[in-house]
Amino acid sequence: MTLKLGVPSKGRLMDKTFDWFGRRGIGLERTGSEREYAGAVSGIDGVELVLLSAGEIPRELAAGRIHLGVTGSDLVRDKLAVWDDQVIEVDPMGFGFADLVLAVPSCWVDVDCVSDLDAAAAAFRKVHGFRLRIATKYHRLVREFLRREGVADYQLVDSQGATEGTVKNLTAEAIADITSTGETLRANHLRVLSDGLIHKSQATLFKSRAACWTPETRATLNTLTHIIDAGRD
Incomplete structure (x- = not known):
């Protein structure tokens, strides 16, 4: 054999x-x-x-x-x-090498870390009537990370294409995706949370x-x- x-x-x-x-x-x-x-x-x-x-x-x-x-x-x-x-x-x-990271729009100046995202998610749902959407291909890893961090008021949106574009296209408010240099994130006006590293791959x-x-x-x-x-x- x-x-x-x-x-x-x-x-x-x-x-x-x-x-x-x-x-x-x-x-x-x-x-x-x-x-x-x-x-x-x-x-x-x-x-x-x-x-x-x-x-x-x-x-x-x-x-x-x-x-x-x-x-x-x-x-x-x-x-x-x-x-x-x-x-x-x-x-x-x-x-x-690549990092799976959690990123938010650069204009969210009050959201620096995951605990800030948790607070923003609760406020988002109160204002908009639905949960903050996070676009990703990596459902299990992201869900486990957010559970460990105590974030519950969100929904994952499946993204099998250009995940960085989902915020601009209004299909998500944040993303979790693989990045090696961060250039694509910056080009799409996204910023990695200070403690938003989910996995180093x-x-x-x-x-x-x-x-x-x-x-x-x-x-x-x-x-x-x-x-x-x-x-x-």
Whole structure:
């Protein structure tokens, strides 16, 4: 039985994943046409490359259909309930850094921190008759963060497009989204709350708890781990 390694199928995350393994002596490459999600592995026996979208990888890990997967730590935590019961962090990979943050309009001068947002949300509902809307793709992480912070008077609005534009388009009053430089937030006249960091994300190699770990796949994992460890030197 081969060990199945799921990696992002396109973009910078795929390229950086290939580079990361390549620097450690393990070659990953796409094969076939651009439309064909097929790949090959060299430098180690018994590993099959599975190309998936980064958002699919947490689900495939949880289902046990892949043994290892590379994806953002934010996606694993948001898509999997009690994520550490389903997967194990093997290695933070040192790229794909981004922060999931809570941001409000820059003109909200009296809202600096999450407790201010809580007060503003209560006032908003009293004036407008509905709860303050926060646009996000990351429902679980945002909901857990706001619960810990004691914020209750809000509603989450699903945003699968340009989340930063939802405030300007009047479909939300605040947002929770991934940012690396903050430039897009500033361009849309948004400001991160002073204590509004929800999660610091990076690309991470995860191991599935649910996959079928035979003696062969365990031996392959040990070999892979040794190669990765040797690549740190």
